[in-house]
Amino acid sequence: MSVHELAQSGPSVPQVPIGHWIESAVDWVNNNLGPALDGIGSAITACVDGLSYVLGVVPWPVMVLLFVALGWWLRTWKFAIFALIGPLLIVSMRLWDQAMDTLALIIVAGAIALILAVPIGIAAGQNAVVSRIAKPVLDLMQTMPAFVYLIPAVILFRLGVVPGVVATVIFAMPPGVRLTELGVRQVDREVVEAGEAFGASPWKVLSRIKLPLALGTIMAGVNQVIMLALSMVVIAGMLSAPGLGQSVVSALSQVEVGAGFQAGLAVVILAIFLDRITAALGERAAPAKKLERRLRAVKRRAARTKDTGTETVDATRVGAGV
Numbered sequence: 001m002s003v004h005e006l007a008q009s010g011p012s013v014p015q016v017p018i019g020h021w022i023e024s025a026v027d028w029v030n031n032n033l034g035p036a037l038d039g040i041g042s043a044i045t046a047c048v049d050g051l052s053y054v055l056g057v058v059p060w061p062v063m064v065l066l067f068v069a070l071g072w073w074l075r076t077w078k079f080a081i082f083a084l085i086g087p088l089l090i091v092s093m094r095l096w097d098q099a100m101d102t103l104a105l106i107i108v109a110g111a112i113a114l115i116l117a118v119p120i121g122i123a124a125g126q127n128a129v130v131s132r133i134a135k136p137v138l139d140l141m142q143t144m145p146a147f148v149y150l151i152p153a154v155i156l157f158r159l160g161v162v163p164g165v166v167a168t169v170i171f172a173m174p175p176g177v178r179l180t181e182l183g184v185r186q187v188d189r190e191v192v193e194a195g196e197a198f199g200a201s202p203w204k205v206l207s208r209i210k211l212p213l214a215l216g217t218i219m220a221g222v223n224q225v226i227m228l229a230l231s232m233v234v235i236a237g238m239l240s241a242p243g244l245g246q247s248v249v250s251a252l253s254q255v256e257v258g259a260g261f262q263a264g265l266a267v268v269i270l271a272i273f274l275d276r277i278t279a280a281l282g283e284r285a286a287p288a289k290k291l292e293r294r295l296r297a298v299k300r301r302a303a304r305t306k307d308t309g310t311e312t313v314d315a316t317r318v319g320a321g322v
Contacts, residue, residue: 026152041162044108048161052104052242060096064088067273074280086269093262095244099270102233102243105161106274109168110229114222117173121180121221125214126206134177142174146235154239164236164245168229175224183217184210219282226278230271244270 030037055063064087071083090099124131149170153163187210195205211218237245244263251260 022152026155030156037156041157044112044162044165045160047108048104048165051107052101055100055104056097060087060091063100064091070277071273075276079276083273086273090266090269093266095247095263095266098242098244098247098263099266102230102245102267103270105165105168105233105236105241105243106226106229106270109165109232110172110222110226112165113169113172113225113229114176116169117176117221117225118180118218121177121218122184122206122211124177124181125184125210131181134181138174138177141170146171146232150235150239159240161236161239161241164232164239164241168232168236171232172225172228175228176221179221179224180214180218183214183221186217187213216282219278223275223278223282226274227271230267230274233267 064084067083067087068080072080087096090096120130120134124134146167149167150163153166157163157166184206191213192205192209195209200208233243233245234248235245237243237247237249240246244267247263248260248267251257251263
């Protein structure tokens with residue numbers, strides 16, 4: 001008897017019809033929530049089309065100058081040179097309109113992902129039960145092959161930009177949730193106690209102390225969400241979503257190496273620009289060190305006040321003044 005036959009002759013394990021359950025769930029959603037899905041799809045399409053129209057109406061020299069100004073203001077003059085050469089290269093490859101379509105799709109998908117991810121991350125950072133529930137769900141979302149998301153997305157929303165945005169949101173959300181939770185949890189306990197010592201409410205501690213101190217880590221999550229969203233443009237192109245992904249898919253189907261390389265290079269240029277800009281925004285938006293020093297000073301002053309009984313300080317005002 002072969003090894004395969006021996007394995008087959010062993011005790012049988014009952015089949016768990018997980019696939020059937022998923023199909024039933026998708027069918028139920030499709031049959032019972034059709035109007036809601038149509039509304040969601042229409043809203044996503046309107047956002048992407050509207051933003052794509054705005055980006056397309058602005059003349060490309062104006063957009064290039066805007067990229068250069070952002071690069072110089074947020075980074076350095078060296079990056080401003082890249083922000084000039086990169087977009088000009090996209091224009092020279094006749095891919096500017098597709099790049100703007102891709103940028104619109106990434107902005108909309110990234111915004112939706114962050115609107116969902118940041119509150120969940122804050123809740124997970126504040127509550128251990130929410131964190132324990134969120135972790136396995138995030139693990140599933142992050143490790144499941146992206147193509148698997150496309151099957152229910154296409155069934156529910158049909159071909160077009162909407163299933164691409166939905167798949168991108170699911171794929172890009174986990175880093176936003178994880179890094180937001182990490183930032184909230186890593187706030188120095190002594191700094192939090194400085195606010196609590198003066199009777200600050202939990203909401204004030206969160207909004208005026210924890211979130212400002214965690215902003216750098218949260219912005220790192222924003223950066224990762226945008227990068228993962230950019231990595232999904234080709235898959236969105238497979239679903240007939242406009243943009244550089246569609247150019248890559250077209251080049252792949254026609255075996256045009258040059259056209260595919262050009263579209264991929266345009267994606268890389270967009271990725272580098274967005275990565276550096278969001279990273280710079282994170283560095284500028286996080287007054288963590290300054291706020292932490294001031295709150296530590298408040299706690300030391302509180303200790304002296306407790307001994308002398310002559311001085312009081314509102315720690316939450318210190319946080320708000322940064």
